[in-house]
Amino acid sequence: MSVLEVDGLTKRFGGLVAVDDFSLDIEEGEIVGLIGPNGSGKSTVFNCIMGSYDVTEGSIRFNGDDITADSTHEIVTKGLSRVSQESNPIDLYSVGGNIKLFTLPNSIRSLHGGASDEEIYEYAARIDIEDKLEEMPDELPHADVRRLEIAKALATEPDMLLLDEPFAGMNQAEISELSAQIERFRENGMTMVVVDHNMGGLMELVDRVVVLNNGDFLASGSPEEIAENEHVQEAYLAGEGL
Amino acid sequence: MISTILLLGTVLATVTGRLGDAAGTVRQQLLLPIGQALDRLLAPIDRGLEPAANAYNRSLGRYFGTMSGLQFALIVGSVVALLTAGVWAPMVGPLVGGGLLRTLALASIWAIFAMSWDIQSGYTGYISFGHSVLSGAAGYTTALLIVHVDPGLSIWVTASVSVLAALVVGLLVALPTLRLEGPYFSLITFVAVLLFYRLTTAFSSLGGIPGFGQPDVFTWDPVMRYYYMAIPMLLIALGLTFMARSNLGMILVAIRENESAVSAAGINPTKFKIWSFALSSIPMGIGGVLLVGFTGNVDPDTFVIVDNSIEMIAMAVIGGMSSILGPLGGAFLFEFLNHQLFHGYSTPVRYLFLWGLVLLVLVFARDGLFRMIWHRLGAVGGESE
Amino acid sequence: MLGDIGTLVLQGTMISAVYALIAIGFTMIFGVGGTLNLAHGALIMGGAYVFALLSRSVHAAVAFPVTIAVIALLSWGLYQVLVRWVEENVVITFLATVVVAIASTEFVLYQFGGSPIGMTLISGAVNLEPYGINARTRYVQFVGFVVSWLAIGLLWYYITHTDDGRSVLAASMSERGAQLTGVDLHAVRSKTWLIAGALAGTAGVILGSTGGATPLMWLNPLALAFIIVVIGGIGSIKGSVIAAYVIGFLEQFTVTFVGHGFRGILSLVVLVVFLLYMPQGLYGREFAHD
Numbered sequence: 001m002s003v004l005e006v007d008g009l010t011k012r013f014g015g016l017v018a019v020d021d022f023s024l025d026i027e028e029g030e031i032v033g034l035i036g037p038n039g040s041g042k043s044t045v046f047n048c049i050m051g052s053y054d055v056t057e058g059s060i061r062f063n064g065d066d067i068t069a070d071s072t073h074e075i076v077t078k079g080l081s082r083v084s085q086e087s088n089p090i091d092l093y094s095v096g097g098n099i100k101l102f103t104l105p106n107s108i109r110s111l112h113g114g115a116s117d118e119e120i121y122e123y124a125a126r127i128d129i130e131d132k133l134e135e136m137p138d139e140l141p142h143a144d145v146r147r148l149e150i151a152k153a154l155a156t157e158p159d160m161l162l163l164d165e166p167f168a169g170m171n172q173a174e175i176s177e178l179s180a181q182i183e184r185f186r187e188n189g190m191t192m193v194v195v196d197h198n199m200g201g202l203m204e205l206v207d208r209v210v211v212l213n214n215g216d217f218l219a220s221g222s223p224e225e226i227a228e229n230e231h232v233q234e235a236y237l238a239g240e241g242l
Numbered sequence: 243m244i245s246t247i248l249l250l251g252t253v254l255a256t257v258t259g260r261l262g263d264a265a266g267t268v269r270q271q272l273l274l275p276i277g278q279a280l281d282r283l284l285a286p287i288d289r290g291l292e293p294a295a296n297a298y299n300r301s302l303g304r305y306f307g308t309m310s311g312l313q314f315a316l317i318v319g320s321v322v323a324l325l326t327a328g329v330w331a332p333m334v335g336p337l338v339g340g341g342l343l344r345t346l347a348l349a350s351i352w353a354i355f356a357m358s359w360d361i362q363s364g365y366t367g368y369i370s371f372g373h374s375v376l377s378g379a380a381g382y383t384t385a386l387l388i389v390h391v392d393p394g395l396s397i398w399v400t401a402s403v404s405v406l407a408a409l410v411v412g413l414l415v416a417l418p419t420l421r422l423e424g425p426y427f428s429l430i431t432f433v434a435v436l437l438f439y440r441l442t443t444a445f446s447s448l449g450g451i452p453g454f455g456q457p458d459v460f461t462w463d464p465v466m467r468y469y470y471m472a473i474p475m476l477l478i479a480l481g482l483t484f485m486a487r488s489n490l491g492m493i494l495v496a497i498r499e500n501e502s503a504v505s506a507a508g509i510n511p512t513k514f515k516i517w518s519f520a521l522s523s524i525p526m527g528i529g530g531v532l533l534v535g536f537t538g539n540v541d542p543d544t545f546v547i548v549d550n551s552i553e554m555i556a557m558a559v560i561g562g563m564s565s566i567l568g569p570l571g572g573a574f575l576f577e578f579l580n581h582q583l584f585h586g587y588s589t590p591v592r593y594l595f596l597w598g599l600v601l602l603v604l605v606f607a608r609d610g611l612f613r614m615i616w617h618r619l620g621a622v623g624g625e626s627e
Numbered sequence: 628m629l630g631d632i633g634t635l636v637l638q639g640t641m642i643s644a645v646y647a648l649i650a651i652g653f654t655m656i657f658g659v660g661g662t663l664n665l666a667h668g669a670l671i672m673g674g675a676y677v678f679a680l681l682s683r684s685v686h687a688a689v690a691f692p693v694t695i696a697v698i699a700l701l702s703w704g705l706y707q708v709l710v711r712w713v714e715e716n717v718v719i720t721f722l723a724t725v726v727v728a729i730a731s732t733e734f735v736l737y738q739f740g741g742s743p744i745g746m747t748l749i750s751g752a753v754n755l756e757p758y759g760i761n762a763r764t765r766y767v768q769f770v771g772f773v774v775s776w777l778a779i780g781l782l783w784y785y786i787t788h789t790d791d792g793r794s795v796l797a798a799s800m801s802e803r804g805a806q807l808t809g810v811d812l813h814a815v816r817s818k819t820w821l822i823a824g825a826l827a828g829t830a831g832v833i834l835g836s837t838g839g840a841t842p843l844m845w846l847n848p849l850a851l852a853f854i855i856v857v858i859g860g861i862g863s864i865k866g867s868v869i870a871a872y873v874i875g876f877l878e879q880f881t882v883t884f885v886g887h888g889f890r891g892i893l894s895l896v897v898l899v900v901f902l903l904y905m906p907q908g909l910y911g912r913e914f915a916h917d
Contacts (some may be wrong), residue, residue: 052502076508084506090499093492101496102507104489108517111488156508369718371725418899422906425663425861428721429853432665433898436850437891444887548846552725559722590737597730604723605712 001064003028003160003191004049004080009058011041011048011215018044020215021058026160026193031186033202033223034195036212037236042195043085045212046162050082051075063159077106079159083152083166087145089137095148096120096133102155115155123155127181143174160191167198175201203227211235277618284622288312307487312619317567324472328465338578339585343464349577350471351536354478354529355550356557356569361482362522363555364563365491366515367498368420369428371551372435376523378546379411380404380530382442385454385540393456401531408527409520416519421512435548442542453541460535471532475570478525483566485521494518495564556600562610571612634762635879637755641768643875644775648830649848650855650867651782652823658862659798659819662714666705666724667852668845669731670824674698674831675840676735679746687748695828702824703817710820711813728845735842743839748832771833778829779868782822786864795819850891851878854898860911869909873897 006024010017019041026032034042047053049060051072059068062080070078089098096117103115103123115123124130129147137145146166153161166182167175179201186192196202203209203223211218211226213235219226226232291311299308309317323330327346335342355377363369383404387395419430442448460470485491496504497511504511534540544550553576561572576596584592607614649671656664677697681690705727713719752765785792798805798815806812834844855874859866877893885893901908 071510072502072505073508073510076506081508082506088500088503090496090503092495092499097492101492101503104493104507104509106509106513108490108514111485111490114489152503152507156506367718369721371721418902422902425657425717426857426902426906428663429857430898430902433850433853433895436846437895440847440891549729552729555722556726563718588737590733593733594730594737597726597733600726601709601723601730604719604726605709608713608716608719 001028002026002061003063004193005059005061006045006049007059007061009045009048009060010056011044011053012056018215019048019212022212022215022217024210026191028191029186029189030208031182031192031194031206033206033209034193034212035197035199035202035209035226036218038197039214040212040235041215042212043164044215046082046084046164046195049075049162050080073106076156076158079157080162081153081156081158081160082162083149083164085164085168087149089145089148089152091136091138093137094133095124095129095135095137095140095151098137098148099123099133099151099155102152120155123151126154126185127151128177142169143178146170147178154185158190161185161193163192163194163196165196166194167196167201172200179205199227281622284312284619287315288619288622291315305487306483310620310622312622313616316616316619321476324476327468327472331468332465339582341581343468345577345581346574347464347468347471347536348581349574350468350475351529351532352554352557352577353570353573354475354525354532355554356561356573357479357482357566358522358525358529359554360558360563360566360569361486361494362518364558364565364569365486365494365498366518368515369555370431370519370522371428371555372415372431372433372438372548373522373526373554374546374548374550375415375431375435375438376408376412376526377530377533377550378435378438378442378542380408380527381534381540381545382448382454383407384531384534385449385457388456389454397460397531397535401528404531405524405527408530409523412519412523412526413516416516420515420519431551432548435546435551439542439546439548442546449541451542453539453544455539457534457538457540459538467536470535474528474532478528479566479570482525486566490514490517498564556596559608560600560603560611562613562616565610565613565616568610568612568616572610575611631883633755633758635876635883637762637764638768639872639876639879641772642879643872644772644779645830645833646848646851646855646875647868647871648775648778648826648833649852650859650871651779651864652826652830653849653852654856654859654862654864654867655795655819656823657856659795660714660816661717662710662720662724663717664710664724664820664823665721665849666727666731667823667827668849669728670698670702670705670827671831671834671848672731672735672840672842672845673701674828675746675835675844676739676744676831677828678748678832678835679744679840682746682748691748691832694832695825698828698831699821699824702827703821705824706817706820711816714816732842732845739842741842743841744835745839746832746835748836765837767833767836771837774829774833778826782826782864785822791818795822847891851894854894856908857898857906858901858908860908863908863910866908866910 002025004024004026006022009019009022011019022041022045034045036042044053048055051067051070051074055068059066061067062075062078065078067075067078067080090101093101099120100114103120105113107113121130121133124133127147127150129144129151132140132144137148140148146168150166163182166178170178175198182192182205194202194206206223208221209223209226210220211232218235219229219232221229288311291314295309295311295314298314327343331342331346355373359370359373381404384400387400387403415431415434419427443451459467461467493504493509493514497514501511530545533545537544557572557576558569559572560575561570562568579599580592580596584595587595603611649667653664653667656662656667674694678690678694681693709723709727710720713723749766749770752763754763786796787793794805794810795815795818797808798810798812805815830848834848838844851874855867855870858873859868859870874894874897877897878890881889881893
């Protein structure tokens with residue numbers, strides 16, 4: 001059974017159609033890449049899935065459950081989390097504090113619940129920032145801030161992760177490192193969809209690729225097939241290039 | 243008159259740029275050496291108090307927050323002073339204008355208001371400008387019960403119903419408005435208090451401008467009256483601090499700092515925003531009941547007028563929002579200045595001074611005076627916070 | 628009955644214009660800077676008191692524009708001296724402007740006492756009973772109506788037909804966009820506060836001439852302005868005008884047919900309905916989440 005089923009997703013902003021009749025099926029344990037030129041609607045798709053935007057048409061099912069109208073926190077509780085494009089840590093709290101927030105239960109009665117210090121350490125260790133737990137987010141280098149975003153998502157114990165531009169702003173070495181860590185998540189049973197512009201890092205990581213252009217589905221296939229697909233090349237050249 | 247103000251304004255605008263430079267120099271030449279001298283003086287005291295502070299940190303620290311030696315001393319000292327005020331205030335009172343116990347009693351009530359405001363507005367960042375609607379609801383409920391139901395009703399009955407009324411009103415305001423982003427919520431609360439004021443002044447069934455004189459004061463004895471106010475205040479301070487230092491506080495602060503992160507963490511922000519308002523309504527109701535017991539009168543100008551809502555905020559801001567204890571300090575400072583230090587001046591002038599002070603704090607020390615003091619004490623040991 | 632309706636329509640039309648004036652000033656400042664200027668009410672009060680003072684020594688026709696200029700400058704000054712330094716922090720700006728408003732009330736109380744101060748813009752009234760309307764409407768109310776619409780018209784022209792004004796409009800729609808096209812945000816904001824001050828001053832003179840000036844006269848108009856701005860949509864001038872008329876008529880209806888004590892209640896109900904079903908107002912931006 002598909003973990004995530006997006007069926008005929010359409011999103012309109014007034015007169016602008018950002019996403020048009022887009023469908024996507026993700027199987028358990030897959031890592032799928034979602035690519036497309038700037039403005040093709042990739043982030044909009046994520047925003048619709050996560051409930052940040054209201055869907056104009058279409059439906060989204062997660063593990064068989066219809067989440068089209070659910071609010072973000074409900075979706076996260078059901079096991080689907082996103083690592084967003086912009087890093088938005090809470091500057092008042094340390095790295096550990098930021099992660100801790102993401103472990104807190106959605107209950108007004110729980111005053112001292114949430115993960116223990118050991119568990120927070122574990123979450124941080126899965127993405128290699130366990131030695132930075134006491135530091136404040138504004139002291140961290142860019143790559144570690146991105147890691148913190150991933151650690152926060154991991155702390156919600158998701159079955160599936162949406163990663164929005166995880167490699168943004170990283171150099172080649174950092175990309176390889178992060179790529180390897182993401183691959184390890186899959187080994188532990190995590191299903192993932194990754195959006196990124198950095199083709200090199202992405203193509204190595206994913207099992208298959210789905211291409212969006214101007215809100216429409218353009219192509220889908222293995223990384224090699226997509227790299228050689230003429231339509232994809234045209235779309236990118238018109239936009240920004242592979 | 244107006245031209246003077248305009249002239250002043252233009253001059254100030256030009257000068258403020260220079261003022262920034264002047265402030266920097268003052269800090270360098272004057273404050274820094276004073277600060278260093280203070281550090282040398284206080285550091286040994288801090289070290290001496292460390293064992294006591296650490297004992298507290300180990301046992302209660304995770305529930306109420308950890309403290310350094312000096313901070314611990316400040317808290318313990320303040321609590322002891324408040325508990326023993328019945329003894330020392332009558333002696334110290336005449337030195338600062340007299341009527342000190344009355345001021346302290348009143349300050350306790352306002353401290354409750356300021357702390358209650360803080361747990362909701364200070365922490366979530368959704369600023370309520372009409373919090374006196376809650377204490378007003380409680381006060382008027384007490385009055386109406388006494389007038390229409392039974393003048394002999396026990397305080398426990400009237401108090402419980404009144405606090406419940408405050409909670410109900412709080413939920414009525416919170417439920418439709420907290421789904422919206424900040425500015426709307428604040429505007430609505432402002433409108434709510436103006437409307438409540440209009441209702442109470444316009445309708446004689448609600449007392450009109452004179453209000454209800456039937457409720458009794460708790461007692462005419464200044465010492466007993468003080469303790470009737472201060473003890474609940476201290477208990478509320480304890481309770482709210484406990485809540486604020488728990489995960490609830492963490493979530494509320496996160497809502498203020500980055501509400502979408504809270505959603506992304508699987509936590510429902512609207513639920514917690516409403517809960518913080520409900521949580522705030524209860525001590526507001528208690529404060530309202532205490533105010534009735536203090537004044538023996540329930541009228542719009544004491545209970546509902548929008549100025550009261552703004553005063554609560556001013557106290558919290560002066561003390562330091564989002565800390566519970568900051569607003570407590572702010573309330574006592576405000577009332578002390580109002581009734582002791584500025585005692586000789588007429589009401590409008592007193593308030594002009596006070597509002598001027600608030601503006602100064604807002605521009606130059608917006609984290610709050612007591613927060614500044616707290617951090618300064620904490621830094622004496624040489625550790626970072 | 629018909630006479631009452633006639634009165635209602637007449638009064639409603641006239642007072643709504645003034646409400647629109649107040650609401651527009653408020654919504655402009657929010658639209659351009661994201662600032663909720665709660666001192667707007669104090670400026671209205673300032674307009675009334677300044678006019679009262681000036682009109683004792685000079686003719687009303689001179690005092691009126693001078694008052695507008697004074698209040699406009701006061702508003703501009705408020706921005707330069709205070710708000711500019713705190714405007715990135717919404718909470719602090721709220722508090723600062725509220726405190727200014729309340730401090731102004733204290734100041735006015737101190738200087739002038741609490742009793743209403745009268746002033747004359749134009750005296751005399753016209754008896755409308757021969758026309759079937761149950762009222763003796765004072766000339767000053769007509770003048771108020773005309774001046775309000777003149778001001779709104781001038782503002783509209785400024786915003787749509789001058790470069791200066793268009794930059795204000797642009798800044799209220801998108802700060803970033805405006806900056807990228809070379810708009811000086813600081814200058815735009817200063818201008819907005821100046822204009823809002825002028826509008827507030829005008830409203831103050833009209834309100835003061837029709838009802839007298841008291842230290843608390845600004846509370847009710849400001850509360851109504853909030854409701855109007857929410858219903859019309861924060862940042863939208865068109866929305867403010869339309870909502871002002873809705874609220875103005877609602878208020879007149881309540882006063883005429885229900886009772887003076889119930890003023891504001893109906894408007895509040897409308898507000899709550901809008902909050903629940905259309906929180907961005909008629910023409911405003913999205914402000915709610917689920």
